[in-house]
Amino acid sequence: MSNTCDPAMRDLEANVPSLKRTLAERMLGTLKWWVGILVPFGVLGLAGWILPLPFVMEVLIFSIYTMACNFLLGRLGFISFGQPAYLAAGAYGTAFYLYYFGTDPYMGIVAGVLAGFVVSALAGAVFVRLRSDYFALVNLALTVIVFYMLQKVLAPITHGDNGLWFLDRMRNTPVLDITNPRQLALLIWLVAVALWAFYKYIDGTIFGACCLATKTNEDKVKFLGYNDFAIRWTGFVLANTTAALAGSLYGIYFGFVSPEMASAARAADPVVVTILGGTGTLYGPLVGALAYVGMKDLVSRLVGNWEFFVGLLLVTVMLAGEKGIWGTLQPIAQRWVGRWVSESRE
Amino acid sequence: MEGNIWISGVIYGLSMGSIFFLLAVGLSLCFGLMRIISLDQLLYYSLGAYIAYTVETAIHQPWLSVLSGALAAGIASLVVERWVFYRIYARELTFTMITSFGILIGGVGAIKYVWGLIPRPASIPVDIQVSILGTPVPVYRLIIVAIAAGVYVAIQIVLNRTVIGKAIRAAVEDVDQVEGLGVDVYRLFTLTFVGAGMLSGLAGALHAPLVMVDPQMGLEVVPFVFMVVIIGGLGSIKGTLVSAFLVGQVVSLGSLIYAPLAQMAPFVAMLMVLLVKPTGLYGSPLLRR
Structure with missing residues (x-):
């Protein structure tokens, strides 16, 4: 079994622990994902009583x-x-x-x-x-x-x-x-x-x-x-x-x-919002939609032309590495949550 | 009477096709050379139209205003190229497409801020009409067609006869090789981008008297310009010329047959072309990604 002459086999064996780890991480993820749903949507649901x-x-x-x-x-x-x-x-x-x-x-x-x-x-x-x-x-x-x-x-x-x-x-x-x-x-x-x-x-x-x-x-x-x-x-x-x-x-x-x-x-709107929020991230659409609709609402009330700011934000997001708003915030949020979890354990 | 409508329809289609050609050729060149999709060309188009309109109302010099529109568009494209595109040439196609869309939207916002939301009528430089086979035809539309033809010839001469043009053509085939020969390809990129921006500005300045100048004018032609580029084949100048006039005629003659067809027929045509020949009419299979 452990015929280590074959480099492909060796690679595979080296990868097995990491496979196990990702499985564990995924199990942890399934535990956490209820929290993941409840927090942002709960906040937005509560906001329904405050915001218009x-x-x-x-x-x-x-x-x-x-x-x-x-x-x-x-x-x-x-x-x-x-x-x-x-x-x-x-x-x-x-x-x-x-x-x-x-x-x-x-x-x-x-x-x-x-x-x-x-x-x-x-x-x-x-x-x-x-x-x-x-x-x-x-x-x-x-x-x-x-x-x-x-x-x-x-x-x-x-x-x-x-x-x-x-x-x-x-x-x-x-x-x-x-x-x-x-x-x-x-x-x-x-x-x-x-x-x-x-x-x-x-x-x-x-x-x-x-x-x-x-x-x-x-x-x-x-x-x-x-x-x-x-x-x-x-x-x-x-x-x-x-x-x-x-x-x-x-x-x-x-x-x-x-x-x-x-x-x-209006054809590019969803693409723009997806990228604003962070492509492929789970909270991206929510964050992007909040930022986009919020900005459209607020800026058009204050200044009058939201296109300029949306365009500026889009170019900035793209030049900053196309991670989007949530993609940038996610590591920070994870660090916060991690610190909070470890503190509450002690 | 029946014939008159068709003749003016064809002339209208030719002038539309010329505008489409001026706009699309920049996009096509940018794609061929730098492998970017530069939606912000449509911003230079609106900018050219607005500057031409402003200069026209200030000094009443129609051709000077067209020239200043093209120049202003060239300057704007130089700034954008230096600030944004210079950093992202190496990125993939969709990335540049979305970034340039951001620039387009931001620019439209800036135009709204400066000139306001209301569409403005620009005055026609030449409002004489000549009679072709008994049909009165505005000379201005013929001039636009002549300018587009001139631009096509000029581009062909530059690409085929000058050293810079030959370097650009070589770089379309293989950028790395040309860079290896000691050519500063980034200078070529800047040159092409600014050239494309100026042509878009020229298109806007020429088109302004035929339509109202309004902030959304760039966004309105996006689908058509894209269609021209796609039908012709990305990166092909000749293909762009053919498909621009094709689309111009389809729009113009289609509207004579059945009004809703004007906007829809070109898209049906594009769908057909893409599904049958995904590289476009003249697109070389080399350029497929």
């Missing part, structure tokens, strides 16, 4: 939207300038159901998610063959096409730029009443926490590892016998269905959808 409610809802929905992009960018290595297409697919799925067919907002959300699933499953089958920048651009093309479909071509059903209003068509629902803003905020909060936990869970599964592997070296993944097309397609559909869910929640929250949602001018 629309702001908190906006941050939460935006962070769901960004989680999708974060998964694409950080786990699959896809940079997509076409997220508004999927956002709009979800929003219009919900809007069509609530405007033409039913009154149950929960069914509306389901309809939106289904619409997003169908659109991303079809688009993904064609798109995931392309790499990085081409992928970004075909997605941008899809966004523009969706925008003009909604604005002009499908105008008889989408009412063009006037949009669809369905706020007063939504029925009161028994358990969590969506028509009540505070309970809607609770629902959005629950969805955000659930999605966060879901993506955290994905990270630990074989599928998550495969996603990361296709990002790093697609040939090796093929060599190991995995179907890399299926992995990327599944990841793509997963992420964009999440984006559609965010769109559907936007629709419910405003009670109104318009083609503006699929506007190409």
